[in-house]
Amino acid sequence: MPMKRQKRDKLERAFSRGFQAGLSGKSKENCPYQTVDSKMQWLGGWREAIDGRTTGLFTK
Numbered sequence: 001m002p003m004k005r006q007k008r009d010k011l012e013r014a015f016s017r018g019f020q021a022g023l024s025g026k027s028k029e030n031c032p033y034q035t036v037d038s039k040m041q042w043l044g045g046w047r048e049a050i051d052g053r054t055t056g057l058f059t060k
Helices: 002-023 036-054
Strands: none
Touching: 002 036
């Protein structure tokens, strides 16, 4: 099942890119993804980073 693996990797990459964007304080409007799955992952990562920043988990 190589397809499943590929799809998961792409979604994980979208998540981590969103996370990095959130850590650096970028707006969620900066999401580069068009597909629903990737966009949801990116936003999930972004949201997690923003939550972490507001609770003091991460500092700049």
